[in-house]
Amino acid sequence: MIYLITNMKKNTLLLLAICFNCTLFAQNYLDAKESDPTKMGWMKGFPTSDKTLVLASDGSFFKFPALRYSVCHMRQFLPTTEVSAAQKNRYKFKVKLDNNIDQLKFIPTNSNQKMTWSESLYKNYTDGILILHKGKIVYEKYFGALKPEGVHAAMSVSKTFTGTLGAMLVAEGLLDENKTADFYVPELKNSAFGDATIRQILDMTTSLKYSEDYSDPKAEVWIFSAAGNPLPKPKNYSGPKNYFEYLQTVQKDKGNHGEIFAYKTVNTDVMGWIISRVTGKSLTQLLSEKIWKPLGTHIDGYYQVDASGIAFAGGGFSANIRDMGMFGEMIRKNGYFNKKQILPKSLIEDIMNGGSQEAFRKSVYSSLNNWSYRNMWWITHNENGAFAARGVHGQTIYINPAAEMVIVRFASHPEAKNSKIDPTSLPAYQAVADYLINK
Amino acid sequence: MIYLITNMKKNTLLLLAICFNCTLFAQNYLDAKESDPTKMGWMKGFPTSDKTLVLASDGSFFKFPALRYSVCHMRQFLPTTEVSAAQKNRYKFKVKLDNNIDQLKFIPTNSNQKMTWSESLYKNYTDGILILHKGKIVYEKYFGALKPEGVHAAMSVSKTFTGTLGAMLVAEGLLDENKTADFYVPELKNSAFGDATIRQILDMTTSLKYSEDYSDPKAEVWIFSAAGNPLPKPKNYSGPKNYFEYLQTVQKDKGNHGEIFAYKTVNTDVMGWIISRVTGKSLTQLLSEKIWKPLGTHIDGYYQVDASGIAFAGGGFSANIRDMGMFGEMIRKNGYFNKKQILPKSLIEDIMNGGSQEAFRKSVYSSLNNWSYRNMWWITHNENGAFAARGVHGQTIYINPAAEMVIVRFASHPEAKNSKIDPTSLPAYQAVADYLINK
Known part of the structure; x- marks a missing residue:
């Protein structure tokens, strides 16, 4: 996800980049608790102080740690258009929380030391996490600036909506x-x-x-x-x-x-352009009509838009975590959710079958062993058939069919690259899956 | 309501003003049907053409007739913060439409010729109109760019929320x-x-x-x-x-x-500043918690904000028309709505009693005979005890206690000043009130 700011003071372009190959960040960051945006007081007070002011015009809104505030308030900085939630037949999740999950242990792929699920959430600067098992909420937590009724920048998870x-x-x-x-x-x-x-x-x-x-x-x-x-x-x-x-x-x-x-x-x-040209509808309108409303979502999502009102299809979506969970669960259930077939079953099968592993092997992502990419979804081809939507700074919708599990995570990790985040995420997801399979 | 755009090309300030004393407009405008924003195709197409492009950066988004599009899409041009609608106990209006209203006749105050209610809607470039009688919807129409689930700039009707x-x-x-x-x-x-x-x-x-x-x-x-x-x-x-x-x-x-x-x-x-300082909450948050959610509203409203995230208390609110109707009906019912006392009865009585008519008589608004202004409401002191929230270009929440009537109107009249709009509005509202009283 990319955003550019015109810095008029210098009459130059100050470029703010949230990127996949970004190595601009220093290596020592405040940890998740130290960088808690509520504790840091971003935009707090009337008016907020110069120290806690987060600006779009100087690009500060997208720099860690202020980023941890901004990801939950993108519309406050940018022009946006809404992805309207449902006004009728709004879906209500059943909730059956499982406190054992916090203590599940796994070994990060870059370490020999065990870590608990609960520890991994801080390690990964998690802002919100939702785990569905067989369609019920078994785990749900919010941190930092994210509220249950709030939205969070989905970054490149947006791509998966365009691709779908x-x-x-x-x-x-x-x-x-x-x-x-x-x-x-x-x-x-x-x-x-x-x-x-x-x-x-x-x-x-x-x-x-x-x-x-x-x-x-x-x-x-x-x-x-x-x-x-x-x-x-x-x-x-x-x-x-x-x-x-x-x-x-x-x-x-x-x-x-x-x-x-x-x-x-x-x-x-x-x-996104092709979709709009063929349907005569903006991406935001189509997503609302075809997916967001049928799902029975509760909270309007939105996309950042350019000066012509064009949604940033590749990374501009902000959405609510439970609504994202509805989407993930619908995909897991072969397109059926909230008492209707929302997407064709054949489409979900096509996603799960995956793309060319050969083409993937030749890419810079070859360290993701045997993975492929299909319809803008990442397919792990692991033994559980897991596949995911993925965005920088730790955003994901992770679906594990064998475990009948969907995880939605919003995060604001100081590093953009998922390669920095995966070591404590992917094995953590697998640990929960293993637990749920044997439950 | 005011908005300023930095025009970088000329390195000067290009100022866009939507104002109360504005006499910059020419006298001949496209009429309501000619200027229908859907027909004019603003922002239509992927991408839209240069002719239908409406920009924030050159100020075109707030000039008639493009204004007719923009008033329904403020967030597409500006940073905003939401006024969250209710997630539970959402209120549902009873609907009992009365088709006789369209043919009701009245004499505009600047004319000798009778006009029907229906004609007045076009005359005033109405985008949306809702009439409640005894709390039921008896009339509801949408024009131009406004959809039933959409929002519209409330302009100075925003003031009434701050004042309340x-x-x-x-x-x-x-x-x-x-x-x-x-x-x-x-x-x-x-x-x-x-x-x-x-x-x-x-x-x-x-x-x-x-x-x-x-x-x-x-x-x-x-x-x-x-x-x-x-x-x-x-x-x-x-x-x-x-x-x-x-x-x-x-x-x-x-x-x-x-x-x-x-x-x-x-x-x-x-x-707005005082309110935030005293409560420790932003205007948007307080409005949501104290009024918007208790009402049982359905659609998130929003305020445009400045670079520090401060809501434009004097004119920055955009909201849905039925939600505005809930607010108006709550005021009419002495603060009680959706099974709860939302505002104290004494507050509504204070509004209805009005402000100083003497102070009002000395103002430039003295042509509004015997009116007063209280808590940022306009009080007519007419025999029906009518009072209103009013915004430029024809926005209003008009409450007539004697007729048990609430009217919400959103409009995009080419003239900002209500003095240009009142002649075909205020007597029209009274005609409906008289009809409902005698019904």
């Missing part, structure tokens, strides 16, 4: 996965997406000359960020004015589409 | 109406508010050197606007950085406080 909607349109026949993007959006003809198929975009096997390396000032991500920035453009700005204008300029890299999994946010934004 | 909360704190004893503002907010000591009482602020009888004349480039409203602008401040900006910083600089005018009704938005923002 795209795959839904494929299942419904509105999109042909073998057609190229320019068939649906002719403006993409001269871009790298012109000869990329819907399937390649959904599985991110496109070959794009597009770097998300934030340490490189010439990386394309900066142009993307500038285009999507809803603030007024700088004086001499002549670049693309919104996400869609930028996407038309993305060029192809050396390789062919379809060969290597290359996780790049712009694939999702192109998919 | 302030008066509630007086009734609860948390505020002493005879104490001066600096007793609660010492930072106001050297401002005009330093020796103004809570009562004078609530009734806007303060004497402030504060002009809302937008045709005067030196008017104080521009400084207020610049302070509250959530966008990055211009390069050489050295003024106040948020609403509260500005309020401390407001100076006293020649007269004494308490003598003349002088309708100035900053009174409301000072009251």
Whole structure:
């Protein structure tokens, strides 16, 4: 997820990047309790003091530890559009809390020392955690700035919603996965997406000359960020004015589409464009009508938008944790939830079958052994058939079919990269799954 | 309601003003059907065309006719914070529509020709209208960009919420109406508010050197606007950085406080500050907890906020029309609604008794014969005891106790001033009241 701020004082661009390859952070952070945003008092007081002021205009709102406040208050900093929750047939979870979970032990993959589930939550700067077992809430906790009725930035978990909607349109026949993007959006003809198929975009096997390396000032991500920035453009700005204008300029890299999994946010934004063009609806409206309302969600979600009102499909969603749980449970139940078939069963099967493990093996994510990527979901291909939506700083919807378990976690880890967070997360999830399977 | 945009191209301030004394508009406008925002296609398409693009950065979002789109989508242009609706005990109105209302006739005060109720809705660029009679919905229509589940900018109807909360704190004893503002907010000591009482602020009888004349480039409203602008401040900006910083600089005018009704938005923002300081809660949080949730509202409302996250108490609220109806009906029923006493009965009596008619007569609003202003409500003192919340461009909550009637109207009239809108509104409301009384 990316956000750019125009720093007018210096008349330059101050770029704020929340990224996947980011190595800008120092190694010593306040721990989860020290950096508790409530304790730190961000934006507290009337008015808040200069020390606790978190600003969009200087980029401070997205720097750790203030980030821990901002992830729960994105709309306070940015223009947004709502993903309306249900007004009728609102779903109510059954709750049967299991206090044993706190004491479950696991060994982090980067350690020899056992850790309890409860300890892992602090280790990972968890803001909210929900565990569903057989559809019932067995565990639910909130930390920091997140309230049960609040929302939290989903970061790249957003991608999974775009991918799922795209795959839904494929299942419904509105999109042909073998057609190229320019068939649906002719403006993409001269871009790298012109000869990329819907399937390649959904599985991110496109070959794009597009770097998300934030340490490189010439990386394309900066142009993307500038285009999507809803603030007024700088004086001499002549670049693309919104996400869609930028996407038309993305060029192809050396390789062919379809060969290597290359996780790049712009694939999702192109998919968002295609979805809107084909349905005549904004991503926010479609998500609300097709998924959020049928689920019976309670809290309006929202997306940050660019100056043209275009939702940031690749990372702009904020949502409530229980509502996310409804989505996860619906996926686990093959698309059926709240007394209706919300998504076709074939679509869920397609996700669970996964994408090309060969293409994934060739990617920079090859350390995630045997995983694949399908419809913007991460498929572990482990013995439990687990698969997940994943976002930087520790966001996830993690589904373990064998354990009949769904975990939703919102977090604000100081490190963006999930490779820093997975060692104390993935084995923790597995420990809960093992416990629930044997329960 | 005021909003300021930094126009970086010219490195100057482009000011966008929605004002009470505004005479900047030309006299010939597209009529309500011609200017229907859906027909005009604002922001329609993926992406929308240059002709239908409505931008915050160039101020176009608040100019008629694009204004007709923006009033229903304020969050898409501005940072906001939510006023959370109820999650339980959500109120459901009984609906018993009365089609006779459309044909009711009245004579506009600026005309000799009869007009039907139905015609008046177009004349006044109505976006949404709700009539409650004895608590039941008897009339409900939506036009333009407003949807039944949507929200609309309430403009200065927002003031009434701030005033009602302030008066509630007086009734609860948390505020002493005879104490001066600096007793609660010492930072106001050297401002005009330093020796103004809570009562004078609530009734806007303060004497402030504060002009809302937008045709005067030196008017104080521009400084207020610049302070509250959530966008990055211009390069050489050295003024106040948020609403509260500005309020401390407001100076006293020649007269004494308490003598003349002088309708100035900053009174409301000072009251918002006092409310937050005394309760330790933001205006949005307090409104949600004390009123919005107890009412059983369905749709989250929201306020636009400044760079410090301070809600624009004087004009920044957007809300749903049925939710506004719940508020109006609660006031009509002496504070009792949805099976609970939400506001003290004494508070409603205080509003209905009104403020000083003498102070009102000395104001620029003297053409509103015998009216007064109390707790940021407009009291007609007519034979039905009608009183109202009022905002520019035609927003209102109009309560007629004798007719057991509440009207909520959202509109996007090309003229800001209610004096342009009242001639076809106030007699229309009275015609419906007369009909309901005799029904």
